[in-house]
Amino acid sequence: MSAAGATFGSGRSVGLGFSLLIVALYVFLLMPLVTIVGASFTSGLMIEFPPQGFSLQWYQEFLSRKDLVDGLLMSLRVAAITAVVTTVIAVMAALAGQAMAGRMAGWFHLGMTLPLLVPELLTAVGLLFFLYKIGLGKTVLGLQFGHILMAFPYAYVSITAALRQVPPSLEEASSSMGATGWQTFRLVILPLVMPGVAMGAIFAFINSFDLYTISLLLKPIGGNTLPLALFDFLTYEFKPTAAAAATLSILLSLVGVVLVQRLVGLQRAF
Numbered sequence: 001m002s003a004a005g006a007t008f009g010s011g012r013s014v015g016l017g018f019s020l021l022i023v024a025l026y027v028f029l030l031m032p033l034v035t036i037v038g039a040s041f042t043s044g045l046m047i048e049f050p051p052q053g054f055s056l057q058w059y060q061e062f063l064s065r066k067d068l069v070d071g072l073l074m075s076l077r078v079a080a081i082t083a084v085v086t087t088v089i090a091v092m093a094a095l096a097g098q099a100m101a102g103r104m105a106g107w108f109h110l111g112m113t114l115p116l117l118v119p120e121l122l123t124a125v126g127l128l129f130f131l132y133k134i135g136l137g138k139t140v141l142g143l144q145f146g147h148i149l150m151a152f153p154y155a156y157v158s159i160t161a162a163l164r165q166v167p168p169s170l171e172e173a174s175s176s177m178g179a180t181g182w183q184t185f186r187l188v189i190l191p192l193v194m195p196g197v198a199m200g201a202i203f204a205f206i207n208s209f210d211l212y213t214i215s216l217l218l219k220p221i222g223g224n225t226l227p228l229a230l231f232d233f234l235t236y237e238f239k240p241t242a243a244a245a246a247t248l249s250i251l252l253s254l255v256g257v258v259l260v261q262r263l264v265g266l267q268r269a270f
Contacts, residue, residue, distance in 0.1 A: 071229030155200030162196020
């Protein structure tokens with residue numbers, strides 16, 4: 001009895017220690033977000049936490065700053081186009097990878113995720129030289145190409161993972177009943193992988209919205225994305241306006257998660 005009690009006590013201690021570790025990890029991850037959101041509502045003149053009083057003045061100042069608002073609009077526009085284009089291309093690439101077998105499939109998957117393995121700075125420099133060669137250097141279209149390239153692997157990995165969960169027998173059954181390849185994809189495959197497609201689009205949007213290095217080297221003349229505009233702002237001012245802008249970015253990410261929950265459900269997405 002004493003040995004069993006000791007074993008039970010030891011297991012309970014391990015479980016308690018593991019729970020405390022998880023709580024500490026969540027606190028570590030969430031504290032920066034809580035700090036920046038709290039600082040955005042301060043009535044003081046500096047970014048600080050805990051905030052001094054409560055005020056929405058810094059959100060009003062953000063909306064009154066043309067450089068920051070223009071940066072936000074450009075980031076939203078580029079990220080939205082990136083999400084749509086990347087998702088379509090990633091679906092086609094995932095289907096192509098699914099049809100391959102053996103070492104060819106492995107090399108194909110490696111090539112599709114290569115932008116994740118190469119340092120972003122090297123990719124940005126290479127893209128800069130390439131875009132200048134084809135006449136798209138320092139243009140909005142060139143910036144768009146860079147964002148699509150960097151966001152593509154996130155959508156591809158998500159969609160590929162969803163496709164691997166679809167039993168091949170469903171496609172074979174659909175074909176045996178006379179359905180064309182397009183009908184099989186649209187009526188059978190796509191509904192099953194839609195959670196992965198939605199998550200891939202969300203990942204691509206968020207990744208594009210937050211890209212800094214690529215945007216810094218490829219930004220069009222006279223244009224800035226929100227991360228670049230914020231960096232320029234913080235170079236000369238350290239006001240809570242930057243915290244308000246960051247809070248809006250966090251809110252945008254939360255909206256994406258809520259959309260996934262409403263459309264496909266987080267349980268299916270993961």
